[in-house]
Amino acid sequence: MKDVKLTSMVKTSGCAAKLPPKKLEEVLKTLPSYKSPQLLEDFSGNEDALAYDLGDNRIMVQSVDFFPPMVDDPYTFGQVAAANAISDIYAMGCTPSFALNLLCFPSCLEDEVMRQILKGGLDKAIEANCVIAGGHTISDQTPKYGLCVSGFGEKDRLWKNHGANIGDVLVLTKKIGVGIISTAIKADMVSEDLKQQAIDSMTELNKKAKEEAQKFDISCATDVTGFSLIGHSIEMVGQENYSIEINSKNVLMFEGVLELARLGILPGGMYNNRDFSDKKVTYAKDITTNMIDVLHDPQTSGGLLLALKEKDAIELVKNLENASIIGRVIEKQETPIVVI
Amino acid sequence: MDKVKTIDARGLSCPVPVVLTKKAVEQNPSSLQVIVDNVAAKENVSRYATAMGYNIKAEEKDNEETLLTLEKK
CATH class of the missing domain: 3.30.1330.10 (PurM-like, N-terminal domain)
Known part of the structure; x- marks a missing residue:
């Protein structure tokens, strides 16, 4: 070959x-609902x-x-x-x-x-x-x-993508940043090692993450893909009476993605995601533009985002190499998402 | 004064506009112009230029085109 x-x-x-989420939302809401x-x-x-x-x-x-x-x-x-x-x-x-x-x-x-x-x-x-x-x-x-x-x-x-309980914490089972790394590969601005790490992450099934998580009571779950960590977190809030607080310092990301974001090596989908999340997220003062960009990076074959009790989450992350507790479900705030 | 170099990045998707800007910036020009035609290219080129120590002036043209003028700080 x-x-x-x-x-x-x-x-x-x-x-x-993916099509921009905002555009998709506008079209889908005009279609009639037919259910069984x-x-x-x-x-x-x-x-x-x-x-x-x-x-x-x-x-x-x-x-x-x-x-x-x-x-x-x-x-x-x-x-x-x-x-x-x-x-x-x-x-x-x-x-x-x-x-x-x-x-x-x-x-x-x-x-x-x-x-x-x-x-x-x-x-x-x-x-x-x-x-x-x-x-x-x-x-x-x-x-x-x-x-x-x-x-x-x-x-x-069944794990729905909404219906978490206030007090739950959120576990993300893979690092983020593969969208930025894919863009950097096209720009020839990434090491072979980092490229391989991203490929290993994207080819990894969420099978083990799901099987380990099923040992606990999961209140809701989704996987983080094209709409980014922020976009999928917004979906997790949906019409529910709570907000999600994301602690950016605890979100695991591939080495160097913040620097690549600083240099403008960002996929076009990131900007669609930022457009969609506009007015739905409150950022603490010390959150940088680069960090906001990475949190909006579209993931391909990203990890599971799971809401569960904190004591269970502590056990779960011990069994999954790239998992961490990235946030918690809090009383409803002015915006669905708060980033600290 | 040397003529200001202009990069035409219209019709190109990311990361190509940034890669072209990067190549030009590596010659260390005092100023540079980049024409882009989508939000991602505009934002990415602006982020790159800021990181490399340039001030950016964005001039919106018709049909979603933007002329970015980069001036060394």
Whole structure:
């Protein structure tokens, strides 16, 4: 296989390629609502996946996610895209069972590139004990890959993305900054070591994080992806009667991302996220612009964001290498989010 | 006085506008102009120029274009 630079074929990459959240919100609210009594969760609450009641405390969850490459290597791209898509099932507290491929592929690329992308996806699905049973392909100028994933779980243990309790703390299970590092890779401003750290993080399934977290009583959960830590925290507040306080000093981030932010190595999606969170966040006086930028960095295949009791959270972070307690659920403030 | 160099970064997505600005700034010019046509490019080039010790003047043009003038502090 000849060397390919997949990222040179795309304008936006990974979860940063999502449509701006503000625009999406404006369009979706104009659509009529059609619901079924079996539908427990849908997109109206920005949930990670739909949840469908099968009776007898059984639920099926389903989600779809695909995007253009954020890395040049086709096999790695396949792994990241699959880990990211499967993550939505873990974020609901459920177990992935089966999936379908979605692949857009340019006719100018070799078949081996396609094989490597699909192999990367398949290997991650196997690691998640999830079967891939087919899919759909489209000939397209820009490569894109992802999965439609289905999983199962128990209705009374479903993790919604809202409904935390005041006094809960928030645990984030991966470092943030992969959007900035992906941008820095394109600018050739990142070391091989940092690049590899970001790739390792993006290809890591949230399987272990979900299994460890399930040992405790989780009051709500989501995964941090394109809308950034701040954006997904805003979703976690939703219409609830509480606010979330994020302690920026406790948010684990990849080394050097604050400096890259200072140098303007920021993905376009970061600005969409800042636009969306405008007037929804209060910042302490000492929070720098660089820090605000990093907190709005769109993540590809980011970690789980979990709300739970503090004593449980202390135990949970001991078992997960890159997890930390990043904030807490507090009495309702003037804005949904407070950053200290 | 030397003619001020102008970088046309229109139609380019991040990080290309910053990379082009960086290359020009490495020649240590006293001033530089960059034309951008999206918010991310405008903000990113401004962040980079500020970090490198330049004052920035932004002049909004028609059709979402902005002319950024960078002057060494």
